[in-house]
């Protein structure tokens with residue numbers, strides 16, 4: 001826990017209450033929270049990451065880039081490490097007062113109860129068989145009543161204290177939304193000359209077992225292999241061949257484990273090349289499916305809610321070309337007096353609806369165990 005937790009908490013609450021576009025995040029294994037605040041409401045939306053070359057800030061992109069949701073860039077006009085925050089830091093915010101007079105549009109949040117999810121999985125399995133698709137990801141929303149804006153900062157801080165190996169974030173854009181999460185999945189990261197992407201899929205309950213001794217069934221191995229071969233195809237299309245692959249190994253994410261293959265890419269890719277790679281990687285078959293466009297159509301047809309930024313990507317980018325982008329998973333959209341928790345899982349022709357429901361409950365617990373503690 002950071003020593004100045006109270007000051008940090010007041011600072012983040014002040015950002016929220018005063019409608020600043022801002023972000024706070026903790027990179028995996030960094031143990032350090034970084035904060036960036038944009039001091040006006042002139043937000044930039046982008047189509048391709050390459051438009052953001054040499055900028056410092058944070059990107060927030062939706063699952064479906066053809067939807068009404070835009071990809072946003074938050075500038076970090078104020079850039080602070082959490083440890084630097086003291087009572088004087090709030091003065092910095094006060095000097096840039098940007099109170100908005102319009103209310104937030106909250107959008108349509110549609111919870112999928114057990115019965116509906118069960119029916120949707122069954123339909124998805126039938127469609128996968130009928131149209132010969134390999135995999136599609138079905139998601140649902142669980143509403144958390146009585147936990148809203150006033151719990152946002154505390155929930156973020158608790159997640160940052162509990163999940164050292166996740167990308168823990170709190171991001172807020174007026175009129176777009178406030179999101180919190182602890183993602184286990186890197187989309188693409190390039191820092192200190194190490195460029196990395198992963199293929200993550202397959203889920204089991206950890207249940208007190210030793211991570212390295214966990215065995216996987218054929219269905220999960222197949223699901224994860226689909227993601228790996230997709231990543232490899234994208235790399236090949238971008239003429240990246242001399243990468244180093246590790247795995248698949250079992251990786252822990254709170255109370256669940258996944259299968260994960262890590263790809264270390266050759267040094268020296270510039271921002272433009274990385275942007276193009278992101279464009280093609282997203283959304284991976286870990287959150288959309290295969291073949292991509294048919295899986296996307298199936299998701300649009302079967303899911304009744306709008307994923308918005310769930311299963312999109314987000315993270316900091318720096319003017320020196322560093323990027324740390326993660327998939328927006330194990331995350332919640334914060335509403336006035338509720339939170340909408342998004343969870344999903346990969347469906348194949350062999351899926352069993354009840355097991356798929358249980359998997360989403362397990363994933364939801366990753367967040368619930370911590371924020372309700």
Ligand SMILES: C=C(O[C@@H]1C=C(C(=O)O)C=C[C@H]1O)C(=O)O
Nearest residue numbers: 200201202203286343344345346
């Ligand atoms: C879709 C989610 O997770 C993704 C799907 C997984 C799966 O199908 O087993 C595992 C990890 C993630 O890539 C989620 O957490 O909502």
